[in-house]
Amino acid sequence: MAGLLLAEGHFGGDGKQPQITLRKHVRHERLVRWLVERFPRSRLYGPYHHGGRSYFQWMARGAALVEDVLPILEQVIGPDLDDHVARRIAEMRERYADQIARIETRAR
DSSP: OHHHHHHHOEEEEOSSSEEEEEEEEGGGHHHHHHHHHHSTTSEEEEEEEETTEEEEEEEEEHHIIIIIIHHHHHHHOOHHHHHHHHHHHHHHHHHTHHHHHHHHHHHO
8 A cells, every 4th residue: 555655645635634545547447346345435436438538536534544544654665765745744744733633643
């Protein structure tokens, strides 16, 4: 999971909350459904058909992101593995620090 998100995921947010997004062609439907099975609080949207492309969009945000996905990613992904992605995760954490802190506090 970490390798897939490292290679193809988007780390950011929508201005209100942090999120990790992964778009995959519909031929990879089993893979994105596997992610939802592993992270049941994440969401799968689609299939979308836009611009000649058909794809699913997997998203982890809120508690699914902060409690389920980020802890695993942060154990594996660091500057020594991929400094660009490590920086994107750090930027996401910084930009959405208040929202992430609220979710972490509720989890305790």
